[in-house]
Amino acid sequence: MKGIVFREFIDMVESQFSLETADAIIQASSLSTHGAYTTVGTYPHQEMVDLVANLFERTGIAVPALLQHFGRHLFSRFVEIHPNFTNAFTDVFSLLNALEYTIHVDVNKLYRDAELPTFSYEQDDQQHMVFVYRSRRQMADFAHGLIEGCIAHFKESITIQRADLPPMDGEAQTRFALVRAAHGHA
């Protein structure tokens, strides 16, 4: 997992909980670099699992909720760090549609060691979008949060229905069905 995700997570914990909480979960986790992450580095995904688990232990907030919250937060941070990234899209559906064949392709060009989830699209029209998210990591909650962050960014009125599917070939699968309200915007 890229270092930027770790850095943003720790920064989020520091700002939304406390420096002490961030330090505590770092101390409690088995981290290869003792919590020192550079955005251009790549680190074991298990370390994120440890950090989130220890944050749950510390705060009592369930892991899925923490991951979802982080996903929303990280999307807003991506908008701040890479405004050109979101400026290229006009709405939620156009951005999500570009994930598999444009955005992640470009990410792989920059970061050849990136292990990204895959998206297969099942339906796409003005009002509906259905796709299946697949990943070797149990990060569907995080993906859910990113989608929520995307919806909030574009200020659209879109509901998300989610169905966790049986794993296939070692990959967790989740189907997301997005429905855009008739008036479209929140």
Place this chain on the structure above:
Amino acid sequence: MATPEELLQRRLAREISARQQAETLLEQKSLELYIEAQERQAALQQLQESEERYRQIVEMSPDAILVELGGLLVFANSAARRMFAEDIGRQLLGLSLNDLGLQADVARATEHPSERIETIATRLDESHFDIALRCMPMVHHGQAAMQIAARDISDRKRLER
């Protein structure tokens, strides 16, 4: 429980470590990019040398070699220039196969690539001569073109008559 100062000290230590990691990674990346650039340069040089060898082979060929692109001749080797009596006032490049009396024959040859066709060609001084030619589609500067290899068979034809 750690004091605020200790928390800040640990945070600073992590930042310093992260900065050092970044510097190491960036150095590695710079080296990788340098090596890639060197390899690309070496490959380019090899390609240029290969193209030069090909150019010399084509230029030294005793057979005339012409390349037609978009209806016009864009290449003619030394043998072709001699065969068609090119001189300062009359140049092959920019002419069409029709100017050499070969349009129909090349069109026929295109349907049967590598089949040898004997016909009569027109030199730039408007004299005629017997010629045997083979045509092969090729790519010239990224575009579909036709390569024509030709041999003057006038002597043989005279003997046959």
